[in-house]
Amino acid sequence: MEKLEQYQFSKRFDGVPLIGSAFAGEHPGLIPLAFGFPYPNSFSIDGLAEAAVKALKSEGTEALQYSGGPGQKKILEWIRERSKLRSIQVDTDQIMVTSGSNQGIDLVARTLTDPGDSVWVEAPVYFGALRAFYLAQNELTAFPVDEAGLRVDLIEEALIEASEGKRPMPKFIYVLPNYHNPAGISLSVERRKKLAELAYTYNFYIIEDDAYVELNFDGEFLPSIYSFGPERVIYMSTFSKIVAPGIRMAWIISDPEVLNRIKIVKTEGLTSVLMQEVVSCFLEKVDFAEHLKPLVAGYRMRRDAMVQAINDFFGDEVSFEKPEGGFFLWLTFPEKIDTTRLLHDAVEAGVSFVDGKSFYLDGKPTNNLRLAFSFCDEAQIREAIQTLAKVYQKQKRSVC
């Protein structure tokens, strides 16, 4: 064979890091506050085993075939019913199961945009979504959040500028309204309504990523953005946080015109019909409200442990909004602190987290970081926060 020449891969990789980020290589000995993993005993292993047997024995011939089978219909029906709690009224032909929410985000980006199209995101923003938008070769602009979520007033100003030709109009805006990843806050009802109105006025879509909605610590639910603008909002949620991530099942709700296009982009066809049947059988068997109770309690307990430990070991030196649900707490340090440097020291000391700059577009050092309280037990969380405080004190002495 001749000597190989260099091959020119797709340009979509320009600017996307090839081998994950610095925090991806988890050391086995660390207390992991980096990733939003459900805690280990949150999984209903026996219930899923029973459901798997039922799915195979009663519907195996259909569920193992290329398409169809009743599992698909049952799961769509479950999603349709459950969505009413989010003020979402849809038919099952407006729902599609995806292999996790990240796949959904990727499919929607490719449905709505071409390379070079403008997409607006929050700052900070979930890095998994960013990766999909980079791969879709979107031009990204980020708008800040405050304690009531995305600054929709700034979005409106920018849209007015866009309508005057001073900047490109976005094809869509990606928003995570409940228990924001990473910021832990929720978007106010007024802003949800306003954002939906803007989508109609300026003719863009909103991707509403509602991954954490069921993990609500105070029981109050806000209406979805979708409920204020069903023709310009694409709603997503997931079974990863309420059944298990390893089943790889999430869903998209949108109007049928968009959904038909998304289905075309999803070239693999339906997400595993067998897995859909298994999850259907599982959900048929459990009282879902009862199933959720210990899960929510488990996450609330971990959130409380983390808040307590931060108060105990940091006092007034850091600030954060107490998350009312979800997996994450977003911690802000004094301005001179660089959390990427802090991460390096923390890993040495036995704790991992995600540094703030991973959630921004500009890649500059930041003084905030994301802590996941979802995975570790209370003792680990307390130990990790104590270690983090020590590492912080050390950096503080060197920069202040």
Place this chain on the structure above:
Amino acid sequence: MEKLEQYQFSKRFDGVPLIGSAFAGEHPGLIPLAFGFPYPNSFSIDGLAEAAVKALKSEGTEALQYSGGPGQKKILEWIRERSKLRSIQVDTDQIMVTSGSNQGIDLVARTLTDPGDSVWVEAPVYFGALRAFYLAQNELTAFPVDEAGLRVDLIEEALIEASEGKRPMPKFIYVLPNYHNPAGISLSVERRKKLAELAYTYNFYIIEDDAYVELNFDGEFLPSIYSFGPERVIYMSTFSKIVAPGIRMAWIISDPEVLNRIKIVKTEGLTSVLMQEVVSCFLEKVDFAEHLKPLVAGYRMRRDAMVQAINDFFGDEVSFEKPEGGFFLWLTFPEKIDTTRLLHDAVEAGVSFVDGKSFYLDGKPTNNLRLAFSFCDEAQIREAIQTLAKVYQKQKRSVC
């Protein structure tokens, strides 16, 4: 809300049919020779149920989590071992599980190409692959097959022209070497070797789609194209034909440089780790050679029934290469016959198939069609071919 304006979706949909093709809407009463579905009792339902319970009870906590778990390692090891039979020697870091082969084709197209890039395919070519290439906005050129597969001599001529600047050089060539879908033929060893050499000389990739390799009716295996050019061949195969399509599991083998990029494009992360664990447990339990025997026998029997029926009801009026494996038989009629017209009449008479033009780029009427012998039983196959012969005789009288 204001009146909605028209929204401009991605340009990738231009030229892709929005609502499938004419043959997609399967009438319930038809004898279906259209799609390559495994026959219903080919599935090991009890074995999979047992495997599901074992996977959940023994590895549930890891298999239900976001990543990792031993299932992933076990399935890669199984694929690595089995690939040796295809003359493929690789490490497990050169293997990735995908949600079916169509997803793999889509991922590879997006890894290797940008919109407007040139991609070469066979004529006829599997329409699922075509859809992925249209969505990737590739410029497609098709080269004919004969009884020994793709006309690699014509490929070489075209590559020489491309090297002289007379036409674009392909970024990759998509080839289905064993029991071709739809043509039923296999690529000769000489052509496999030559094609791999051309990939090195002219610096393009080959996608080797080996979906049907295990369903081999005479027991002779040809070495893969991959074995002749591992640095420029991306090999794919699937569990859809040997376990079940509903599990949605296939795999890609390539050099690590390409695979790392494919992993980035696969934004959803690993294909269901739980399903990987279930399939691992299933494969651990069965003697795979014994598992295959009845499957291969079942497909051979159906192939024989179809060949017999064609000989009995058509005599010398049609021609075909007898498939030595796989799911499909490619039938060629006298030149004046238009199989799209034939399809219309056949559906009326109770039989479905896929008309020839669905497998070509130009969309012109053709005198060939694809019959799947994989799904129906022998009596249904015989009845369907008899019906088809009647429909053909009717058209023949009207055109000849």
